[in-house]
Amino acid sequence: MPVSQVDLFRLCTGALLAAGVVAAGLAACVNSTPDKAPSASTDGRKAAASSVTVYAAASLKSPFTEIASKFEAANPGTKVTLNFAGSSALVSQITQGAPADVFASADSRNMDELSAAGLIDGTPTNFATNVLTIAVSSADPASISSFADLAKPGIKVVVCAPQVPCGAATRKVEKAAGTTLMPVSEESSVADVLGKVTSGEADAGLVYVTDVKTAGDRVKGITFREADQAVNTYPIAAMGSSKNKELANAFIAMVTGSEGKRVLGDAGFGAL
CATH class of the missing domain: 3.40.190.10 (Periplasmic binding protein-like II)
Incomplete structure (x- = not known):
């Protein structure tokens, strides 16, 4: 059937309008972002800022578990991850790149090893003794x-x-x-x-x-x-590689403060 000029004009106009709608829709999809979806980098920073990983000598398991609970209660939203083992094993893990924020050793020798390797932030603090x-x-x-x-x-x-x-x-x-x-x-x-x-x-x-x-x-x-x-002195320090130094130092402050000393004393450790 022959198509009149009027009909042809209507068809072309409709096609152009449809194409415009599609193009506008595509542009809206490209330019729009979810209102409440945070970026991955922002989420990562928040997660890092609310967690602290503590590597501690096996003999510290009981008091440090209690101190960690108190620290989390005092800092809502903060998670303390504890890793207990022999001090030398922990040093080996840290020197191989384990993500520790805090290290507490059962002697100065193992702490000195990390210090000599340039892995300690600042000067270790002695906080307890044991025999x-x-x-x-x-x-x-x-x-x-x-x-x-x-x-x-x-x-x-x-x-x-x-x-x-x-x-x-x-x-x-x-x-x-x-x-x-x-x-x-x-x-x-x-x-x-x-x-x-x-x-x-x-x-x-x-x-x-x-x-x-x-x-x-x-x-x-x-x-x-x-x-x-053979009295052992226990030192504690933040790691130089820690991305959570503020939390790491806050945890150390609790260990060496009055609350930490009370918990350690109840566990049988000698005070310094």
């Missing part, structure tokens, strides 16, 4: 009463490995007592030593007085005078 004791099961079937008893034939004793602070302290005690131990195993953390005793795999283990207190009636502690020759 060794002999942990035995509540029944104490081996009838252990002194450090010298640990060297008797047939006694299954467990200690920390030499590179761990509790292991270094054990070596000092051996020298002071003039006694050489023959442990059935050397563990990577004081918590592992205690575990061997509570499980019955060992007759005795050299742990900190704080570990015996935390274990409750599962074990009993036997003090010995040579322990005074």
Whole structure:
């Protein structure tokens, strides 16, 4: 059927109008952004600013867990992530790039290693002390009463490995007592030593007085005078790579402040 000029004009005009609507719609889609959707970078900064990761010696698990809860309560919206292990293992993790904001060691040697590597922000603060004791099961079937008893034939004793602070302290005690131990195993953390005793795999283990207190009636502690020759001092510091230095320093302030000292004292740590 032939198309008149009027009909042709109407068809062309309609097509142009339709194309204009589509183009406008596309432009609106391109230029519009959700009103309430924040950018990824803004979200990331907010998440980083409300979290702090603390690497701490295994012997600090009980008090630091309590301090972390108090810190979160005092700073609503803040999350404290805790990682407990032997101090030397934590140093290894940090030097390999683990994202720690705070490090608390069971001795100065491991902290000095991080400081020498340029990984510490500022000067570490000493905040507590700890000493060794002999942990035995509540029944104490081996009838252990002194450090010298640990060297008797047939006694299954467990200690920390030499590179761990509790292991270094054990070596000092051996020298002071003039006694050489023959442990059935050397563990990577004081918590592992205690575990061997509570499980019955060992007759005795050299742990900190704080570990015996935390274990409750599962074990009993036997003090010995040579322990005074190996008092461990605990330092704490913020990491130079921390993206949350304000929170890291705030956590350290709580640990070293009156509230932290109370919690640490209740756990059996010596004050500084």
